[in-house]
Each structure stands twice: as structure tokens, then as C-alpha cells.
Amino acid sequence: MQTTRVLARSAPWSTAPLPAGCMETLGARELESVLFTLAQTVEMRDAHTAGHCARLASLSVALGEELGLSEAELVALRRGGYLHDIGKIAVPDAILFKRGPLTADEWAVMRDHTVKGEEICRGIGSLRLTLPIIRNHHEHWDGTGYPDRLTGEQIPLLARIMQVVDVYDALVTARPYKPAMSHAQACRELADEARRGWRDPRLVSLFLTRFPGPESVLAQAA
Numbered sequence: 385m386q387t388t389r390v391l392a393r394s395a396p397w398s399t400a401p402l403p404a405g406c407m408e409t410l411g412a413r414e415l416e417s418v419l420f421t422l423a424q425t426v427e428m429r430d431a432h433t434a435g436h437c438a439r440l441a442s443l444s445v446a447l448g449e450e451l452g453l454s455e456a457e458l459v460a461l462r463r464g465g466y467l468h469d470i471g472k473i474a475v476p477d478a479i480l481f482k483r484g485p486l487t488a489d490e491w492a493v494m495r496d497h498t499v500k501g502e503e504i505c506r507g508i509g510s511l512r513l514t515l516p517i518i519r520n521h522h523e524h525w526d527g528t529g530y531p532d533r534l535t536g537e538q539i540p541l542l543a544r545i546m547q548v549v550d551v552y553d554a555l556v557t558a559r560p561y562k563p564a565m566s567h568a569q570a571c572r573e574l575a576d577e578a579r580r581g582w583r584d585p586r587l588v589s590l591f592l593t594r595f596p597g598p599e600s601v602l603a604q605a606a
């Protein structure tokens with residue numbers, strides 16, 4: 385009630401920080417609900433990514449089950465599928481939808497969506513296991529990724545799982561600057577990226593075994 389009054393008094397465009405204690409007063413479930421709505425908003429900004437988050441949630445949980453992960457970890461993967469790119473809410477359209485190559489400064493803003501996303505979700509205890517997915521889903525196995533340049537198993541396992549399914553889904557989805565690859569082409573590209581040292585080779589191998597054909601992916605995403 386107190387929070388409702390506080391928020392109601394704040395102009396929606398206000399950049400002033402919320403009063404101390406405001407986040408605690410808003411229930412964790414309400415906060416989660418707000419965040420998932422925000423995440424959907426991020427997805428809706430780009431018509432070409434429709435359904436991307438739901439597919440990532442399903443595919444990552446399927447891989448997690450193959451690995452025998454705990455229920456809590458599977459829940460974190462499902463949430464991570466929806467929330468991994470929530471930090472893109474802080475990326476201006478001019479950068480997010482730029483057709484040409486990004487400048488160095490624009491890339492810095494784009495890369496920062498991982499850190500911003502973690503900051504947005506950090507206050508919610510129930511998202512503790514999801515935070516590393518949000519922050520580290522663009523790390524590379526060989527240490528050339530971002531934001532922390534982690535290598536190998538330093539990269540949280542849930543983030544490595546999300547990355548494999550994220551890359552696959554991006555490859556099989558048409559974007560304004562590229563056509564969609566077939567399942568077979570995307571699997572070859574994933575295997576190639578593992579050979580080049582970008583992806584966890586064990587997880588890529590598991591993905592290729594778990595999803596031998598496009599119908600196996602569709603069955604998960606249904």
C-alpha cells in the first residue's frame with residue numbers, strides 16, 4: 385500500500401531514485417512479474433525475435449535435464465530464457481537496430497546489456513541462480529567473450545547452457561541482415577564454433593545429440 389502511494393506520486397518519467405525501502409515493500413512476486421513483463425517488452429521491440437525467449441527457456445531446460453540438473457537450476461534456466469537479455473532495455477534503438485556495423489562506442493553500449501540486466505534483477509532473491517545467466521551468457525570458452533572474459537568452467541554452467549541454445553536459435557532465425565540457417569547448417573556452425581574455442585565443446589556435443597533433427601527442437605518448443 386505504502387509502495388503504491390510512493391509509486392503513484394512518482395512521475396513515470398522521473399529519474400529520481402525510489403525511496404529507501406521501496407523495493408522491499410513491493411513483493412518479490414510482483415517484482416518478478418514486472419521484470420518478466422519488461423523482458424517481453426524487450427522482445428516485442430524487435431519483431432524478428434518473437435518467440436526467442438520462450439524457445440530458449442524450453443531448449444535450455446531440455447539440455448539441463450540431460451545433465452541431471454536440480455529442480456532449482458532448471459527453474460533458473462527457464463527464467464533465464466526470458467530474462468537473459470532484459471538489459472537491452474537500456475540499449476537505444478539506434479544501436480539495437482542499426483543495420484550497419486557498430487562503432488567501438490556502440491559495441492560498448494551493446495555489451496553492457498549483460499551488466500545492466502544483472503543490475504536490474506539483482507534485488508530479487510528468487511533470481512539468485514538466474515543472475516549468472518544474465519551476466520555471463522556472452523562469455524566465450526576461450527576467454528574472448530564479455531563482460532568478465534571468463535574462460536572454460538569459470539563461466540557458470542547455466543550461462544554456458546543458455547549460450548549454446550541462444551546461438552542455435554539466432555542461427556535458425558532470419559534477421560534483416562541474414563537469412564535463417566537450416567537445422568543442419570546451424571548444427572555445423574555450432575560444432576565449428578566449439579572447434580574454434582568459443583563454446584563449451586561438451587555442451588555443444590550434448591546439444592547435437594539431444595537435438596539430432598529439427599523435429600526434436602520443435603517438439604521442445606511446442
Ligand SMILES: [Fe+2]
Nearest residue numbers: 468469521522
Ligand atoms: Fe544477450
